[in-house]
Amino acid sequence: MNFLYPKFLFALIALLIPVIIHLFGFRRYKAVYFSNINFLKAVKKETDSKSKLKHLLVLIMRMLTLASLIIAFARPYIPEKNEKNKINQNKIAVYIDNSFSTNAESKYGKILDAEKQKAAETADAFPENTKILFLTNDFALKHQHFVSKEQFKNFVGETNISPEIRSISEVSEKIKAVFEDNKIEQRYPVFFISDFQKSSADLNKLKPDSLQERFFIPVTAEKTDNIYIDSVWFENPGRPFNREDIIYVKIKNASKESYTQMPVKLFLNGEMISTGTFNVKANEEITKQLKFINKNTGIINGEVKISDFPVVYDNVFYFNYELADTCKILIISEKGNKNKFITDACNALPHTSVKNISLQKSGYEKFENYNVIISDGLKKITSNLKEKYSDFTENGGILILFPTVNISVTSYNSFLNALNLNYITGKDTTETYADKINYDSRILKDVFKQKEKNPDMPVIFKHLIFGNLSNIKEEVILYSEKNDKLIINSDVSEGKVFIFASYPDKSYGNLIYHPLWTSVLYNMIFYNTAGKKIFYTIGNNEIVRIKYSGDDLPVRIVNKEKNIDIIPQYSKTGKNTYELQLNEVIQKDGHFKIMSGNKILSGISLDYNRKESDLTHYSLEELKKLSKTNQNNIKSVLNTGKHIDKEIINNQNRGINLHIIFLIAAIIFTAAEIIIIKLLNR
Template identity: 55%
Template sequence: MFVLIFYFRVLIFKTTMSFLYPTFLFALFAVFIPVIIHLFNFRTHKTVYFSNVQFLKNVKQETKSKSNLKHLLILLMRILAISAIVFAFAQPFIPSGNQKTKPRENKVGIYIDNSFSSEAESKYGKILEIEKKKALEIANAYPEDSKFLFLTNDFKIKHQHLVSKEQFKDFVLETKTSPVFRNTSSLVSKMKTLFTANRKNKYSVYIISDFQKSSSDIEKIKNDSSENIIFVPILAEKTANLFIDSVWFENPYRPINQNDEINVKLINTGDEVYTQMPLKLFINNQLKSTGSFNIEAHSQTLEKINFTNNNTGTVNGRIEISDFPITYDNSFYFNYNLNDTNKILIIRENNTTNKFINSVFLNLNYASLKTVSINDIQNLNFNNYNVIISDGLKQINEKLKENLLNFTHDGGILIVFPVINCNTESYNKFFNEAELNFITGFDTSKIDADRINYNNEILKNVFKKKEQNLDMPVFLKRIIFSDQTNIDEEVLLYSEKNDKLITSGTYGNGKIFTFAQAADETYGNLVYHPLWVSLLYNMAFYNTSGKNIYYTIGTDFVIHVNNKKSASDNIFHILNKDKNIDIIPQFSNTEAYDYRLFINHMIQKAGYYNIVLNNKPVKGISLNYNRRESNLEHYTYKELKNYTSDFSEKNISIMNAEKELSKETVLNQNQGIRLYKLFLLLALLFIALEILLIKLLN
C-alpha cells in the first residue's frame, strides 16, 4: 500500500503531493478485498480422462500459466481502480510555493499597494492600473457568493469588513495613490486581525505590489496555517530616482539678519551620474538661494545651503530639485519659529546690571535685555520673555521656583548662575523638581577646566576641529553637583577632576543651562575667556521650538502645542487654505498647558499647515511624504521566489502575473494543482482494462 502511495507521489508527480481529506486514505485497506478473493478460488473441478498422459501434462502447464497471468492482471487492475477511487475522494493536490494547506475557496483578502511607487511604469503600463486589473481578474476567478476583504495602504474604515464581489470591484476602481507607506508584514497582520474579527479561520490573501526592498519584510511574517498568502508582483521597469531624503540644521538656534546654514541630503538610486543639478531654497515662497550639486550613480551626497534670516515669526522653507518622472519627492518642506526680538530677563539680587552678561547682547539689535531685582518680579509675566537668566541669587523661593519651572516647561530658556554659600536647600528643591543634578557642596580651591564636549549642540560649531592644546578656563571657586546618571542632563565642560562645570538639561519643552559659578570675575577667568561669548549667545538663541522642523505623512507622530488657555471648550483646527484642507485632530493634555495633537493619517498632502485655536494661529507645521517610498529598488520575480523559499515554513507562494490571470490559474495558485479528476479518470481506465482483460483472456 505504502509502495503505491510513494509511487503516485514521487514517480508520477516528482514533487510533494498533499491531500485535502487525508483520512480517506485509510480506505486503501479496501485493496485487500480483491486480494483475498483472488487467493481463494471457489470454482468446482470436473474430471476429464485422457488416454495420453504426455498430452495432459502439456495442457495442464499451458492452462496454469494463462490462468495465473489472467488472475494477476485482473487483480492489479482492481487494486489500481480501488486506489485511484480512494485517492480521488481524498482530494489530492500539488501545493504551489510554500503552501501547506488548502483554505476555503470563498474567503479572500486582496491588498493593492497604492503607495507613490505605484505611479511608476511597468512593462504593461502604470503599476497602479495593472494592480487594479489583476485584483479584478483574481476576484472574477471566484464564485459569485464569495466574500472579499479589500485593503490599501490607507487602511480605510469602510474596507475593514467582508463585502460582496460587486462592492469589492467598486472599491478597486476608486483606488488612488496614497502617501502612506506600509511594510508587507504589517499588511498580513492587518488581514489576519480583520479575518479573525469576522470569525473566518481559513482564508487566502493576495498581496499585489511592486515589492520594494524597503518594505518587503517577509521574514517578519508570522507562521499561520489558517492563511494562504499569494504574492502577485507587478514590477517597475525602471528603478532610477533622484530625491531629497532629509533636511536639518546643525545648530539649534536661528540667528536673525545673519548667515544661517541648512543641510540637505540627496540620494541617487539610478545608474546615471548627475552634474550641475539645480538646488533651490525658498523662504516664505520667495526664492532665497540657488546652487547646484553633483552626485554619482547609486550614491548620496550632503549639500549645505547658506542664507540669511530676514523673516521673523513662523518661517516656511522649501527645498526643490528637478527630476522626472518621479516628482513627489522633488520638494521638501520645513519650518521654524524666529522671534523678531529675543527678550532676555536677568534676575539679580539687586537691579544693577552685570557687565559680563550685558556685553554679550548689548550690541545686538535683535536682543532686548531687562535686569530686575528679585524683589521686583511679582508683577512680571515670565511668558513675555524668551530667556531668563538667574544671576547670583542667594536663594530660589517657592514662588520663583514655580514660575521658573512653568516658564521652562512651556519652552523657555533658563540660564542659572548660582553663588558660593547660596541656600542649597532652596536651589535643590528647584533642581530636584527639574530632574537635574543637585548641589552637594562648594569648593574654593583653584582648578582648571579640562575637557570640552564637542558633540553638544551648543558647542558643536564653536570649534572647527578638536583642539589638543586649548587654553582652558580657570575656576578659582565653584559649586559641586551630584553625579546622578539616570537624568536627562548633558555636561558641556568638565574639570580636571571630572567635575561638572557647565551642564545642559531638558525640562518639558525648554532647556536649563547651569554653571558651577556666578557670572563674576572673582570666580575665575571664564567671563574673559573666548568661550564665554559663544556659550551665552548659543544658549540664549537656542531654538526650543525648532526640534521638529517637519513631520512625515503616514507615520505616527505627536504635535506638542503650548497653550495657556483651556482648550476643553474649544477645538483645534489644522488648516491649509491653498489645498482647501481643514481637519480637527484629536488632542490630549496630560500636563498643564501642554497639548498633544494626533493627526492619525488624516492629512495626505505635503505642505505647510497652521494649527488654529479660536481662529488664532498657535503654531505652524510642515509635512512631507515618506522618503522610504523614494527608493524604487524592488525584488525581481526570481529574487522574490528565492527569498520566499528561505522561509519555507511560511504559507507563501508567488504568482506570475505577466499574463492574464484566468480562473484556472488563480485557483491552481490558491488551491494548488487539483488532481481528483485525474484519479477519477484513472479509476475508470483501470475498470475498463479489467473488463477488457476478462473478455480477451476468456
C-alpha cells in the same frame, strides 16, 4: 481525483472511433493471379497472428492517447484535505498596494492601473456570490468588511495613490484579524497585488498561517532608478538672525548610474535664496551644505528641491522653523540690581527684549510670557520661585542659573533635586583655569572653527562644585583643570536648564572678558528654537508639541491652498503645553499653520515617507524561490502577464493538478504506437 471541467469527459465516447476504424478496415482489394498458391498460403499462416497483434496494440495505444488528451482537457486534480471546506467558504481577500511607488510605469502602464485590472480579474475567477475583503495601504474603515463582487469592483475603481506605507506582514495580520472577527476558521485565499518593494515587502517577517493561502501577483516597475532627498537638518541649536546659517541636505542615489552637476535649490517663504550642485555615485548618498542668511523673522517655510524623473514626489523636502520677532528675557536678581555683564550681553543680542526685576516682584510676573529667564545671583530659591521655575521649564522655557558661592546650598539643592539635576557639594575659592572644552556640544557650534591644541582659556577665581550622580543625564560644556564642572546643560521636561558654576563678575575670573562668554550665552538664549522639529513624516503617527496659554480651543491645522482645515486630537501635557496627534489626519505634504481662531500659534511642515523612494523590488525568480521553500506559507507566485486568466486562479485553488501528467502520457502513447508499427512491419 476530481475534474475542473467534467463535461469534457463526455468526449470519451470518441474512443469508439478507433475501434470502428480497426473493425472495418475499409480496404479495397485488387485481384492478382498466381499459377501456384501454395507459397501464399504459407506466407498467410506466418503473418496472420503478427498482423492481429499489431492492430490490437495500435488500437490500444490510440485509445490511450485519445483518452489521455480528453482527461487532460478536463483538468484533473487531487483535492487537498480541506478543499471542500475552502470552496464552500466563498470568502477571499484581495490587497492592492497603492503606495507612491505604484505610480511608476510598468510594462503594462502605471503599476496601480495594472494592479486594479488584475484585482478585478481575480474577483471574476470566483462565483458571483463570493464575498471579498478588500484592503489598500489606507486601511480605510469602509474596506474592513466583506462586500459583494460589484461593490468590490467599485472600491477598486476608487483606489488612488496614497502616502501610506504598509508591509506585507502588516497587511496579512490585518486580514487575519478581520477573518477572526467574522469567526471564519476555514482556509481562505489572500491575493497580494503589489510591486513587492524590498523596503516594505518584509517577507522574512511573514508568519506561517494555517488558514491563509497567500498568492503573490507582482506588477513591477520597468525602471527603478531614482534620486531623492532623504532628509534635511540644522546642526546649530538656534537660527541666527542676519547671520550666515547652514542647512544640511542628505541626497540618495538609488540607481546603478552616477550623476554629476545635479542642481539643488533652497527656498525660504517662496523665495529662492541659495543654489548649488552635487555629484553622487551609483547606489551612494551625499550630504550637501546650503549656506544662507536669515533676513526675516517669524515662521519660516523652507523647501529644498532637486529635479529627477520619473518619481517626483520625493524631489521636494519641506521644513519649517521659527525666528522670533523678539526673544523676551527676564532677569531676576536679589534686589533688581543689574549685573552689567549679563544685562549688556543680553541687550547686545539681536531681537531681544530684556527686563530686570527683583526677587520680591517675581511672584507677580507671568513667566509664560518669556522665552528665557535668568536667575542672577539669588542667594536662595524660595518655594514659590521653585514652583514657578519648574512650571516654566516644563512648558519648554530656557532657564539660566548664575549662582554665587555665597548661597543657601540647601534651597538650591532642593530645587535641583526636584528637577532631577546634580546637586551642589561645595565650593572652591582657589584659582584655577578652564581646561577641557566639549567641542561636540551643540551650544559650542560655530564658537570654534577648529580644535586648538593650546587655546587661551579663562581663569576662574572661585566656583561651586557639583556632584556626579551616574543616573543624572547632563551635558558638561566646560570643565576646570581640576575636572570640576563649570558650565552644565540639562534637559528638563520640554525645557532647558543651564548652570554656571562661576558667577559672571570680575571678582570670579575673566570669563566675562573671554570670547567664549558672549558666544555661549547667545547660543543658550536662542536655543529655544532648537527643540522644535523642523519637519514631520506623514504616516509616522507623530506628535506636535505647542505652547498655548489661551482658552480658545480647540486648535486647528490649516493649509488653505490644499483645502485642509482639521481639528486634530490633542492632550494637555503642562500648564501651557499641548500635544497634537497627527496620526493619519493629513495625507498631503507641505506647510501648515497651527491656529486657534484667527491666531497663528505655530507652523509645521509634513513630508512623505522616503521609504518608498528606493524602488528596488523582489524579482519574479526571488518570489518563486520563496514560494518553493514555503517557509512563509506562500501558496504560489502568479506570473500573469497583462491579464489574469481565471483558470490560473482556479487551478491554484484546486489542489494538485494532474493535467500535465496526462499530456505527457498522451505523448508517450503516441510514441509507443509509432515504435510498435515500425517494429512489427519488419
